[in-house]
Amino acid sequence: MKIGIDQISFHTSHYFVDMAELAHARNEDPNKYLIGIGQKKMAVIPPTQDSVTLAANAAAKILTPENRQQIDTVIFASESGIDQSKSGAVYLQSLLDLPRQVRAFEVKQACYSATAALQLARGYIALHPDKKVLITASDIARYGIGNAGEPTQGGGAVAMIISKDPRILALEEDSTVLTENIMDFWRPNYATEAKVDGHYSGHMYVDFFNEVFDAYREQSGMTLANFAALAFHLPYTKMGLKALRSILPQATEADQQRLSANFEDSRQYNQIVGNLYTGSLYLSLLSLLENTTTLKAGDRLGLFSYGSGAVSEFFSGILQANFKQALFPEQHQKMFAARKQVDVPTYEKIFQQQLPIDGSTVELDLSHDPAPYVLAGIKAHQRQYRKQY
Ligand code: HMG
Numbered sequence: 001m002k003i004g005i006d007q008i009s010f011h012t013s014h015y016f017v018d019m020a021e022l023a024h025a026r027n028e029d030p031n032k033y034l035i036g037i038g039q040k041k042m043a044v045i046p047p048t049q050d051s052v053t054l055a056a057n058a059a060a061k062i063l064t065p066e067n068r069q070q071i072d073t074v075i076f077a078s079e080s081g082i083d084q085s086k087s088g089a090v091y092l093q094s095l096l097d098l099p100r101q102v103r104a105f106e107v108k109q110a111c112y113s114a115t116a117a118l119q120l121a122r123g124y125i126a127l128h129p130d131k132k133v134l135i136t137a138s139d140i141a142r143y144g145i146g147n148a149g150e151p152t153q154g155g156g157a158v159a160m161i162i163s164k165d166p167r168i169l170a171l172e173e174d175s176t177v178l179t180e181n182i183m184d185f186w187r188p189n190y191a192t193e194a195k196v197d198g199h200y201s202g203h204m205y206v207d208f209f210n211e212v213f214d215a216y217r218e219q220s221g222m223t224l225a226n227f228a229a230l231a232f233h234l235p236y237t238k239m240g241l242k243a244l245r246s247i248l249p250q251a252t253e254a255d256q257q258r259l260s261a262n263f264e265d266s267r268q269y270n271q272i273v274g275n276l277y278t279g280s281l282y283l284s285l286l287s288l289l290e291n292t293t294t295l296k297a298g299d300r301l302g303l304f305s306y307g308s309g310a311v312s313e314f315f316s317g318i319l320q321a322n323f324k325q326a327l328f329p330e331q332h333q334k335m336f337a338a339r340k341q342v343d344v345p346t347y348e349k350i351f352q353q354q355l356p357i358d359g360s361t362v363e364l365d366l367s368h369d370p371a372p373y374v375l376a377g378i379k380a381h382q383r384q385y386r387k388q389y
Contacts, residue, residue, distance in 0.1 A: 003125045004166035004317055005118075006132070007067075008286050010332055011058035012156030012273050014370055015044040016339050017347040019151060025344040026146060033151045038237035038267065042274040044342055045140045045155040047353045048369040048376075051080040052088045053385065054157035055136035056095045056373035061331065062159055063096060063134075070132040071161070073124060074104040077113035077278050079187070080139045081106060082383060092136065095373055095385055110185065111233050112307025113137070114158070114278040119313075121162035122171055133162040139277035141235075144193045145348055152236040154274020158282040167326035168289065168319070169301065175315035176215040178208055185308035192354055196308075202239060205306050209243040212304070212314040224251040227316070228299035229262035231288055233281040233306045236274070237267040240284070243304065258294075265291040272336060281305050290329035297321040338370075 019039050020030040033039055045054075055076060076089035087106035092098070107113045107120075114137030121133035138157035143149025184201035187194045209232075217223060224247065232240030244263055248256050269287035276283060281303060288295070295301075299319045306312040342350070355378060356362055363377040366388070376384040 001126065001129060001164050002166060002170040003122050003164055004162065004170040005160050005168045006163040006166040007062040007161040007326060008168060008282065008289075009058050009061035009159050009328075010156060010269070010279075010283055010286055011054055011061070011335070011371070012043045012276070013045045013049050013054075014339050015046060015342050015347075015350065016041040016272070017044055017342055017344060021344055022151060022347075026150070036238065037151050038241065039151060039271055039274060041272040042151070043154045043156055043276075044347045044350050046350055046369060047355060048364050048366055048374045049371065050082055050375050050383070051078045051138040051140065051157070052082055052091045052095070052383070053371065053373040053375050054140075054155065055088060055138035055159065056092055057371050058138070058157040058159035059092065059096055059134060059136055060372060061328075062161055067132055067161055068098060070130070070163070071098060071134045072102050072128075072131045073121070073133040074098065074102050075117040075121065075133065075135045076104070076106045077108075077117045077135060077137045078106065078139055079108055079110055079113065079277055081108065088138070091383075091385060095387065098134075109311050110307035110309050111235070111277045111280060112305050112311040112313070114282060115305035115313050115315075118160070118162065118171075119175070125162060125164055129164045135160045135162060137276075137279035137282055139279060141275035141277055142193045142351075143196065145351060148198050149194070149196050152275050154276055156273055156276040156279060156283065158276070158279040158286065160282065166320060168323045169285075169317035170320055172300075172316045172318065174216065174220045175313055176212045176219060177311070177313045178212050179311045182310050184310060201308060202242070204310055205239060206243050206246050208306055208310060208312040209304050209314075210246060212312050213247060216314045224255050224259065226300055227302045228258065228295055228319075229266065229288055229292075230259060230302040230304065231266050231281060231285045232304045234267060234270040234275075234284050235280060237270050240267065262288060262292065262295070269332070278307070286332075289323065290327055290332065295319060297323065
């Protein structure tokens with residue numbers, strides 16, 4: 001039985017900052033951010049959006065009266081959770097008006113958690129082929145103002161529906177995994193920004209990629225010639241390029257050209273959004289699928305997932321007949337085109353508008369947020385979510 005991604009969508013906030021402007025403000029050469037980091041625009045997330053509303057806004061784009069009746073599992077993958085106990089998935093169930101007969105829960109392992117959710121969903125559908133699983137991968141990447149990690153911030157959510165006979169990508173069964181307890185990036189409970197050993201994290205990303213990819217080649221007997229394209233977790237797009245370049249010498253000239261050209265399609269959306277942690281690999285997959293003019297049904301895609309701490313996985317999938325018809329690039333392009341550029345002082349002000357952590361009541365101004373699902377404030381220690389339309 002084929003099992004995999006039947007639908008996929010993306011949502012981000014309506015604000016962005018231009019990376020060349022940010023570079024000027026930080027006394028850096030713009031090419032460091034544009035080429036060295038590989039980012040053009042960075043999503044700026046206002047306080048009226050959190051990991052739950054971003055996920056709801058993404059998921060609403062792929063829910064239909066039919067699939068609502070078949071979804072019996074909702075998995076919220078995030079490292080920007082809004083509560084230590086209650087899962088974001090339970091809020092999603094009510095905000096999205098899903099049936100009460102669902103199991104709803106949250107998973108976490110840095111940027112790896114959406115892949116964990118995908119593999120769980122695949123196993124679940126194998127046992128329950130008549131069901132569907134809704135996965136949301138939702139995060140806000142925060143390092144702080146003026147530090148080295150700043151140009152690799154961003155945020156947003158990818159939503160996916162996993163089912164049998166998927167319209168987009170059927171997952172293959174061989175995958176290779178690796179876990180090692182390292183301190184490259186983490187966020188203690190008391191911190192709103194990540195702690196990171198930046199250069200070390202980049203080295204570990206490439207090392208983990210090489211190890212899981214080598215193991216995959218050995219296990220499957222495949223080489224780069226078997227892959228039409230590779231999609232990477234993209235914390236910033238140069239990171240994926242470094243991983244790709246580390247294995248390109250294994251490929252023929254023609255394979256190198258194909259994989260490099262497809263990498264360009266796979267980073268278009270990430271270049272104008274930034275890091276959304278666990279959703280980044282799936283935003284890159286969406287970017288590849290919506291921007292490609294060469295990929296076709298039957299092509300094999302390789303996917304590399306990396307979550308600091310660290311857990312990584314290399315796995316693959318086969319593009320399905322008419323996969324383009326299950327996508328809606330116009331809606332995503334429209335969302336990108338409608339975003340408003342903010343200057344650096346405005347981005348800094350928004351960045352600092354953190355919700356109170358002392359239990360006080362707050363009412364947020366919703367008048368500027370055009371998204372259907374928003375956070376209206378906090379009252380009696382409870383987040384107040386609204387559906388605006
Ligand atoms: P930095 O130290 O300011 O930058 O921070 P740099 O000096 O290393 O320069 C960056 C690149 O720009 C270099 O290229 C420079 O040569 C180049 P590279 O050697 O890397 O190929 N450069 C220029 N290029 C063109 N024109 C110029 C120019 N000047 C310089 N004029 C760093 C960079 C990524 C370390 C920092 O932004 C950071 O710490 N970011 C956060 C950590 C991160 O994203 N790590 C990625 C791997 S870990 C991961 O993916 C997991 C994660 O998503 C979290 C999770 O799992 O939840 C982060």
